[in-house]
Amino acid sequence: MAKHTLIDKLAILADAAKYDASCASSGTTQRNSLGSSGLGSTEGMGICHAYAPDGRCISLLKVLLTNFCIFDCRYCINRSSSNVERARFTPSELVKLTLDFYKRNYIEGLFLSSGIIRSPDYTMEQMVEVARMLREDHGFRGYIHLKTIAEADPMLIEQAGLYADRLSVNIELPTETGLSSFAPEKSGHTIRKAMADVKLRIDEDKAEQTSKIIKPGNMAPRFAPGGQSTQMIVGADTSSDAEIIKTSECLYSGYKMRRVYYSAYSPIPDASSDLPPIAPPLMREHRLYQADWLFRFYGFKTDEILSSSSGGMLDLDIDPKLAWALKHRDWFPVNVNKAPRHLLMRVPGLGSIGVKRVLSARRLTALRLDDMAKLTQSVKKVLPFIETLDWSPGKLTDMANLRARFAPPPEQLSLI
Amino acid sequence: MITAKIEAQADFDAWRTTARLLLQNEIAPENVDWEIPGSEGSLFSDLADPISRLKAVRSEIKCPKAFVEIGKRVICFRDPGRFARLYTILWRLQSDRTLLKNTVDPDVIWLTQCDKAVRRDRHKMHAFVRFRIVGLGQFRREQFAAWFEPTHYITELAAPFFKRRFPNMDWVIVTPDCTAIWNGTDLHFTPGGQKSEVPEEDAIEDHWKTYFNSIFNPARLKVGAMIAEMPKKYWKNMPEAIDIPDMIQSARARENAMREHGVTTANPMAETLKSRMALQAAHDQKFKTLADAKNAVQSCRRCPLHCHASQAVFGEGPKNARLMIVGEQPGDQEDIAGRPFVGPAGGVLNAALCEAGIDRDAAYVTNAVKHFKFKVRGKRRIHERPSAGEIDHCRWWLETEKRLVKPDIVLTLGASAVRAILGKNVRISDMRGEAHILSDGTKLFATVHPAFLLRLTDVRRREEELKSFVNDLRQARRVLDRLET
Numbered sequence: 001m002a003k004h005t006l007i008d009k010l011a012i013l014a015d016a017a018k019y020d021a022s023c024a025s026s027g028t029t030q031r032n033s034l035g036s037s038g039l040g041s042t043e044g045m046g047i048c049h050a051y052a053p054d055g056r057c058i059s060l061l062k063v064l065l066t067n068f069c070i071f072d073c074r075y076c077i078n079r080s081s082s083n084v085e086r087a088r089f090t091p092s093e094l095v096k097l098t099l100d101f102y103k104r105n106y107i108e109g110l111f112l113s114s115g116i117i118r119s120p121d122y123t124m125e126q127m128v129e130v131a132r133m134l135r136e137d138h139g140f141r142g143y144i145h146l147k148t149i150a151e152a153d154p155m156l157i158e159q160a161g162l163y164a165d166r167l168s169v170n171i172e173l174p175t176e177t178g179l180s181s182f183a184p185e186k187s188g189h190t191i192r193k194a195m196a197d198v199k200l201r202i203d204e205d206k207a208e209q210t211s212k213i214i215k216p217g218n219m220a221p222r223f224a225p226g227g228q229s230t231q232m233i234v235g236a237d238t239s240s241d242a243e244i245i246k247t248s249e250c251l252y253s254g255y256k257m258r259r260v261y262y263s264a265y266s267p268i269p270d271a272s273s274d275l276p277p278i279a280p281p282l283m284r285e286h287r288l289y290q291a292d293w294l295f296r297f298y299g300f301k302t303d304e305i306l307s308s309s310s311g312g313m314l315d316l317d318i319d320p321k322l323a324w325a326l327k328h329r330d331w332f333p334v335n336v337n338k339a340p341r342h343l344l345m346r347v348p349g350l351g352s353i354g355v356k357r358v359l360s361a362r363r364l365t366a367l368r369l370d371d372m373a374k375l376t377q378s379v380k381k382v383l384p385f386i387e388t389l390d391w392s393p394g395k396l397t398d399m400a401n402l403r404a405r406f407a408p409p410p411e412q413l414s415l416i
Numbered sequence: 417m418i419t420a421k422i423e424a425q426a427d428f429d430a431w432r433t434t435a436r437l438l439l440q441n442e443i444a445p446e447n448v449d450w451e452i453p454g455s456e457g458s459l460f461s462d463l464a465d466p467i468s469r470l471k472a473v474r475s476e477i478k479c480p481k482a483f484v485e486i487g488k489r490v491i492c493f494r495d496p497g498r499f500a501r502l503y504t505i506l507w508r509l510q511s512d513r514t515l516l517k518n519t520v521d522p523d524v525i526w527l528t529q530c531d532k533a534v535r536r537d538r539h540k541m542h543a544f545v546r547f548r549i550v551g552l553g554q555f556r557r558e559q560f561a562a563w564f565e566p567t568h569y570i571t572e573l574a575a576p577f578f579k580r581r582f583p584n585m586d587w588v589i590v591t592p593d594c595t596a597i598w599n600g601t602d603l604h605f606t607p608g609g610q611k612s613e614v615p616e617e618d619a620i621e622d623h624w625k626t627y628f629n630s631i632f633n634p635a636r637l638k639v640g641a642m643i644a645e646m647p648k649k650y651w652k653n654m655p656e657a658i659d660i661p662d663m664i665q666s667a668r669a670r671e672n673a674m675r676e677h678g679v680t681t682a683n684p685m686a687e688t689l690k691s692r693m694a695l696q697a698a699h700d701q702k703f704k705t706l707a708d709a710k711n712a713v714q715s716c717r718r719c720p721l722h723c724h725a726s727q728a729v730f731g732e733g734p735k736n737a738r739l740m741i742v743g744e745q746p747g748d749q750e751d752i753a754g755r756p757f758v759g760p761a762g763g764v765l766n767a768a769l770c771e772a773g774i775d776r777d778a779a780y781v782t783n784a785v786k787h788f789k790f791k792v793r794g795k796r797r798i799h800e801r802p803s804a805g806e807i808d809h810c811r812w813w814l815e816t817e818k819r820l821v822k823p824d825i826v827l828t829l830g831a832s833a834v835r836a837i838l839g840k841n842v843r844i845s846d847m848r849g850e851a852h853i854l855s856d857g858t859k860l861f862a863t864v865h866p867a868f869l870l871r872l873t874d875v876r877r878r879e880e881e882l883k884s885f886v887n888d889l890r891q892a893r894r895v896l897d898r899l900e901t
Contacts, residue, residue, distance in 0.1 A: 007626050014630035032580035041581040047543045048645065050656060052632035053664050055641025062631060070689045081686035100620045101627075103560065103585060104547045105578075185693065266635040267674045279671075280635055357519040364518045371520040 004087050010097065012087040016067040016078050017113055019268070020170075021231055021261040023048075025059040025108035025143040028165040028226035038139020040102065040109070042165070046143075047108050060111040060145060061101050065089055065127055069115030073172070073183035074275055075236040077268040078115045084270055088117075091130045098134060102142055109143030109165075110134070116149060124152035124160065131163035145226070150186070150194035157194065158223075161201055166226035166258070169194050174247035178237040195255040198228050202256070227258035234288060235281040236265035240312030245291055249302050262288040287314045294321055297352060298345045317407040322348040325385060332397050335387040336367050349381030381406070418443050420467050421451040422499055425593060426569035428491045432484075435503050440473045445507050450499040479509050482516055486531050489538075492569040493530040501526060537567045541574040544650050545589060548618040557600065559586040563614040563653055571596050572605055579603050590614055621655045628656035634667035635674065691717065706735055709816050713786055718809040721787035721802075726751045731782025731817050739779040739896060740823035741765075742814065744832040744865055748797045751788035756781050764866035765829070768882070772889035774896075780821045784836035785810045799867075807835050818858075824899050825851075826858055827892050830865030848888060851895060859895060863888035 004012070026046030033039050048057035066088035067078040077084055089097075094112070101107045112130055116123050127146055134140040146164040148157050161167055169191055173179045176188045205223035230251060232244055248260045266280035291314060294300040298321070308315065308323035315323045325332065325348045334343050336358055344355045357375045361367060369391040373379040384396045384405075396402070420434045438448060487502055505523050509515050518524055547560035560582075566574070571589065575596035578587060582598070589596045590609040597604055642660075651657035694717060703709040710730040716722060729746035732755060749759035757765050769776050784807055790797040802810075814836050818826070828834050835841055837860060847862040854860050863885055872878040 007623055010623055011626050011630045014627050018631045018633050033583050034580055035583075037584060039582055039584055041577075043577070043580075045539075047539070049543050050628060050654065051642040051646040052628065053639055053642050053660055053667065054633045054636040055638030055645075056631075056633070056636075057645070058628070058631060061627065063627075070693055072686050072690065079686070080689045081682035083680050083683050097623065101624060103558065103582070104549075104618065104620060104624070105545050105562070106624050264636070266633055267671065269674050269677065270680055271674070271677075282636060282638075360517045361519040364514060365520065367520070374520050374525060 006093060006097070009087040009089055009093070010063070012085055013063045013065075013067060013089060016064045016084070016115075017062045017111075019077065019263060019266070020062065020111070020113060020147070021056075021263040022145070022168065022229055022259065023057050023059045023062060023111065024145075024166070024226075024229070024259065026226070027258060028143060029222060031141050033139070033141050036139055036141075038141055039099075040140050040142035042108070042141065042143055049106055049108065059108045060143060061098055061107045061109070062111040062113075063089070063094070065091075065094065065112060065114035065123070065130065066117055067115045068117050070118075071116055071183070071185045073186065074272040075172075075182055075233055075265060075268075077270070079272065081272070082268075082270050091126060091133060094130050095133045095138065099138060099140070102140075107142075109140075109145070111145040111147075113147035114149075116151075120149045120151035121153050121156060124149045124156040128156055128159045128163065131160065135163050143226070148194060148198070150191045154197055157197060158201065161198065161223040162221040164224055164226075166229060167198050167224045168229045168231070169198075170231040171247065171251065171260075172231070172233055173237055174232055174239045174243045175237075178239055182237060192254075195228065195230070195251070195257075198224065199255045202227065228255065229257055229259040229261065231261040231263050234262050234264050234285050235278070236275060241284070241288060241291070241309060241314045242306050242312035244288060245295075245302050245306065248292060249295065252296065260292065262292070283316050284314070287316060287320060291320045294324075299342050300324070318403065319348070321346075322381075322406055326403055329398050332385045333387045333393050334385060336372065337362050337387075337389065347382055347385045349376055349378055349385070351377075417447055417449050418467055418470070419449045419451055420499070422453060425453050426492045426572060428488045431491055431499055431502065432487075434467060435506055436477050437467065437470050438503065439477050439506065439510065441470045442473070443470075445500065445504040448500065448503060450496075450503070452496045452499065477510075479506055480513065480516060483509060486527060489534045489573065490527060490530045492534050492537075492573055494568045495530070498530065534568050534570060534573070538570045538574045540650065541566050541570060542577050544646075544654055545578070546654055547587060548615045549620075550615055553586050557584070557586050561588045561590065561614045563590050563611045565649075565653060566591055566593075567649070569593055575603060575605070588614075618655075625656050625659055629659055629663060632663055634663075634670040637664065637667045637671075639664055703816055703820070706731075706817065706820050709813070709820065713813055716786070716813070718812070719787075719806045721785070721789050721806060724790070725787040727754050728786040729754055729756055729783065729788070730786060730813075731756060731780055733780030733782075733821075734778060735780075735821060737778060737780035737821055738824045738899065739774070739827060739892065740818065740821055740825070741779050741781045741827045741829065742833040742836065743781070743783045743829045744867075745783050745785035745799075745802055746788045747799055747867075748788070748790070750783075751797075756783055760870055761865070761867040764869055764882075768866065768886050768889055771886050772893050774889060774893050780817070780823060782814065782817055784814060784832045786813055802832055804835065804841070807832055808839070811836050811839065823858060825892055825896060826854070826860050827889070828860065828862045830868065833865075834862050848884075849891070851891075861888060861892045861895075 024046055026044065028042050030042060030044055032041035046059055048059050050058040052058060067084065068086045068088060069078045069080055072080045098110045102109070112127055114123050114127055131144050131146060134144065144164045145166040145168065146160045148160055148167050148169045150169050171191055172183055172186065179186055179188050201223050232247065234244065251257045251260050262285050264280035264282050264285040267278065291305050294305055295302050304324060305320050308320065308327045314320055325346065331346060334347050336344065341355060341359060344350055344358060345352070354376050358367065361371065366389045368389050369379065372382060372386065372388060376382055384393045384402055418438065420438065422431060422434065424430060483506065490498060490502060501523070505527060508523065515521065516524055541564060545562045545564050547562045550559040550561050553559045571591050571594035575589065578589065579598050583600070586600060587598050590613050593608040595606045595609050597606065703712065713728040713730050716728060722728070729750050743757060746756060747759045747761065750756055766776060785802045789800045789802050789806065791800050826837060828837055831841070831844060834844065834847065844862050844864060852860040864881065869878055869881055869885060872881060
């Protein structure tokens with residue numbers, strides 16, 4: 001095998017990292033490099049420095065330290081039984097690449113993951129070393145996201161958290177049976193234990209930060225100030241949306257996840273035999289994200305969202321909020337001039353910004369349908385569900401074929 | 417008509433001074449002709465009064481803080497009408513303090529939309545500026561330059577971000593309207609420039625393009641989503657964007673190729689890794705009792721010996737025996753019985769122990785290797801000496817037994833047992849006759865294996881050897897006796 005150049009390695013190890021959906025660089029402490037000899041800043045809001053034609057944001061240099069792996073998870077391109085080309089960065093190669101990219105304003109920082117080589121501890125040590133070099137040797141104040149290896153020594157996770165803004169460990173599949181059949185070397189128990197450890201440490205850190213009489217300096221190491229996140233693969237096993245959403249709810253409540261990412265299983269080169277290459281279920285992934293938003297920000301209970309599902313699967317043709325509304329017509333119409341915020345949030349077509357604008361405007365003027373057209377993306381969508389000064393939907397709300405107004409027309413079978 | 421002349425495109429303070437003067441003179445918005453930078457002046461500008469004629473009438477003009485904040489951004493909006501419209505809103509705010517909260521008012525909608533556009537443009541500038549290295553400056557500071565074409569007049573608004581992020585490199589951002597320059601101490605602005613002022617390439621860009629190509633997943637093509645967030649107008653100054661058309665065009669073919677490629681034979685490395693991991697897992701597992709270990713040893717796959725043996729033969733004896741006797745490996749009869757030293761060599765051992773005054777039942781008796789290794793000769797299974805590798809793989813079990821039994825004395829029978837205890841080859845003749853202290857304080861006595869005595873055909877020699885064997889055992893017993901008193 002010819003020796004890989006740095007570009008060869010980058011191509012292999014970025015390709016190997018692209019199945020991790022997260023590229024977020026937001027939600028950490030605000031800091032910059034003024035008055036220091038280092039470089040980098042984080043200012044709350046993340047920045048997407050580019051977008052690839054898959055529509056995904058490129059915020060961080062997302063790579064694997066190595067794609068050699070002793071685990072054999074079926075859904076993974078890097079599983080030990082796959083024949084992909086393997087490569088490995090040295091920590092200093094990766095540090096230099098990160099800094100070179102950062103100085104040219106290509107990225108917000110580094111998202112480092114890795115296949116597991118030799119042992120979980122050894123691998124985690126190498127990843128921590130990259131983060132340490134960036135922070136300590138180069139005064140790097142940009143964003144660092146480290147994937148933690150659940151099986152690694154908690155002491156290493158502790159160190160990782162002191163250098164990284166965010167830690168994550170992927171739950172991968174919502175059920176224990178899915179995990180044991182697709183990722184035989186992983187255990188949900190170990191993964192959840194790792195999440196619990198990280199949460200505990202984040203909580204301790206927060207308590208310390210608030211209780212200190214003397215405010216700690218800018219550089220007092222915080223533990224993963226950007227919190228933790230995780231990812232579930234959608235469509236690799238037979239788990240239903242209901243199972244996914246319920247698992248998600250547990251993850252948000254149990255471990256204070258900042259985000260649970262849903263990643264439509266997408267065909268990988270050299271796929272495993274029990275995962276026939278299918279088109280990634282992108283619409284399903286999209287609906288799961290919408291559902292996720294509903295229970296996190298719109299006051300929906302997961303059971304409410306799932307009440308409109310059939311066989312535990314969300315409706316692919318219409319969004320879950322609309323699906324819920326169509327099942328619960330008795331909640332509507334909502335009077336936009338009188339209804340409290342939590343009811344406005346239930347109106348299909350009204351987002352949280354729209355609701356905020358409605359609340360602000362109606363203090364000054366009684367809202368008409370014209371006004372609603374200015375405040376929402378599509379007035380057609382809200383029509384059956386709202387009352388304004390000059391509009392009442394009457395029978396429209398309870399119309400039997402209301403769904404047909406929103407759902408895409410059934411696809412015609414094409415003639416060959 | 418009053419002509420209000422604005423000198424710079426994005427100078428909020430200049431606009432504010434002018435607007436204040438107009439308001440103090442109660443000049444209604446419809447009576448102001450805003451002359452913008454670079455314009456020829458309107459039809460009426462000759463007729464209109466210049467603003468310099470105006471004098472402050474009322475002392476104070478008030479407006480909500482939020483308006484000033486938004487105004488500083490909206491002044492950057494690339495629309496010549498913005499000066500006038502901002503003045504209209506300021507005028508209306510004098511009699512309607514809550515105007516900004518009226519989210520359905522057309523002026524407020526305009527203000528909100530402009531603000532959103534400017535903030536988005538600033539955000540995109542933070543995101544899409546691409547520096548190229550120019551060289552090294554004083555004190556070896558790295559120098560970078562970028563060419564960027566913002567939609568609005570936002571260079572001054574966006575530049576402080578780069579100062580906070582890159583204070584320790586010198587950088588210049590050239591735009592058509594304005595150039596931002598940072599030299600380590602001072603951020604200043606000069607008029608706009610040309611693309612040609614910035615280097616045409618940077619060696620790192622090839623790496624960046626490689627990354628951009630590799631992180632893209634061709635099975636999830638969503639061109640619309642990309643363009644929504646990264647409009648084409650920005651592409652010409654982003655080095656990676658040149659690859660986008662090819663990436664889109666080849667995506668379907670790449671996806672199909674992945675499907676058609678189908679399944680290949682599993683990488684043979686996987687099996688090797690799996691067995692290595694099982695080994696590691698067993699290593700990491702610490703048994704709490706001899707019974708657990710005895711149970712687990714049956715599924716040991718550390719070496720290939722399990723393939724032909726009937727069972728693993730674990731040690732036996734009291735769990736806190738003071739003496740641990742280690743042989744080589746189970747023989748033909750032990751393999752069947754599942755117990756150590758029950759065959760001919762066991763007979764020799766029992767007799768010798770008896771003569772030396774050692775109670776076998778009080779000792780823990782085991783072997784260096786737990787599975788029977790043999791060759792088939794006709795109808796018989798002939799013992800075969802275990803290899804160093806097999807002994808070493810099996811050492812872990814012996815260590816486990818030693819850890820749980822905690823004997824004071826270990827007695828090894830034969831060379832394999834010595835290797836298993838010490839981890840290296842040492843000749844028995846070099847060790848016999850004295851106690852060796854192991855690192856954990858245990859005393860080690862080494863002697864020959866009873867099977868060796870069985871193999872001796874010369875009767876006199878056998879008797880001599882048997883005598884020395886019993887002597888070795890006696891020596892161990894004396895130490896045992898001393899420990900007991």
